[in-house]
Amino acid sequence: MSERIFSFGAKPVRRMATVASLQAAKGRHSAFAQVTAETPEEAAAAQAAGIEMITCRAANVRQVRQGSEGVFVTAALGFAEAITDDEIMRTAFQALTDGADAVITGRRLEIVSLLASEDIPVMGHLGFVPRKSTWVGKVRGVGRTVEEAEMLFHRFRRLEEAGAFAVEAELVAAPLMAEISARSKLVTVSLGSGPAAEVQFLFTADICGDGDYKPRHARRYGDIGRLRKQIEVERLAALKAFRSDVSGANFPARNETINIDDALVTDLRSRIEYNR
Known part of the structure; x- marks a missing residue:
């Protein structure tokens, strides 16, 4: 099932998910699936498998679109590739023109508001953020104390107020994720944060067994590493x-x-x- 819309590049397209359909699914746990893709081949495989959503680097949106016209693509705005406000806006608009449907950023709330003010669908990133993991000291779950849980709840609320439509919640304690998601209008994308989210997200490499390391939250369905x-x-x-x-x-x-x-x-x- 796909809907006919116009892309940010003003082209008529059909998408398996839209911002509207994601928001309409609020409260319906595991309604959508999201994976990573950086190449046409990975994107084509995701669409053929019925995966509705893909996230990729902003610079690779064109390549991903070569493999899939139907998936909902979220472009990651890298920390080093776009630094100033002008660079961030330029990178975001380029990604959207190349075929992205949304952008994801872990930058400050003012950046989220800046993007949202142009009606750009923005996804935030909360919980365990790998690039900022020095602040939590190691790779670990987030929200396992009352103080940390309360702080995370307020961050969700501030992200929503800043204008984000969705949030990637990484390694958040599952019971806490359920409580926060039920009290937030944000579309929640769970990466190791339990089933109480509208979108379930795993890295394609983890799904396909393409690597020696398997995160605790991931499940392997293939063994590309052996191949x-x-x-x-x-x-x-x-x-x-x-x-x-x-x-x-x-x-x-x-x-x-x-x-x-x-x-x-x-x-x-x-x-x-x-x-x-």
């Missing part, structure tokens, strides 16, 4: 075999070269000798 290791083994074996054939004068063979008649070779040799 990559197999490719490495096959690549090394093939390269070694090639080098061995070169050393043993077994490459190239006659059928792997371009040949001409022996008579032509003889004639050519005579001409070369004559012209010396």
Whole structure:
């Protein structure tokens, strides 16, 4: 099921999710699924699997759109790529023009308000924010004390007041997530924060088993890592075999070269000798 809308680039498109449909699903837990994608192939696979939402780097929106026209794309505004207010706005508008449906930022609330003032759908990032993890000291769940839970609740409220329509909640204690989500108008995107959210989010690499590390909150459904290791083994074996054939004068063979008649070779040799 998809809806016909116009993109921020003024093109008629169909989307599996819209800001309106996400907001209408408020209170309906796990109504949508979101994954990461940075390439056309990853985006195409997500859409084919029925995944409604993708998040990617702002610079990769065009590539993602090459693979999928239907998914709801949220562009991540990097900390280093866009620093000043003008750079942030320019990056956001470029991402939207390239095909994004929303942007996500972990920057200050004034930035959220600045983006929202232009009717740009903004997703915030609360809970455990990896780039800011030095403030919590280590990779850990957030909201496991009364003080931290209360502080997080107020941050949700301030983010909503700043104009965000959604929030990625990462590693928030599940019971707390349920309490906050029920009291917030923000569309909640759970990354390791339990089932009480409108959107469930996992990294594609974690889902597909593409890496040695598996976060506690993730579930593996594939083993791409094993296939990559197999490719490495096959690549090394093939390269070694090639080098061995070169050393043993077994490459190239006659059928792997371009040949001409022996008579032509003889004639050519005579001409070369004559012209010396």
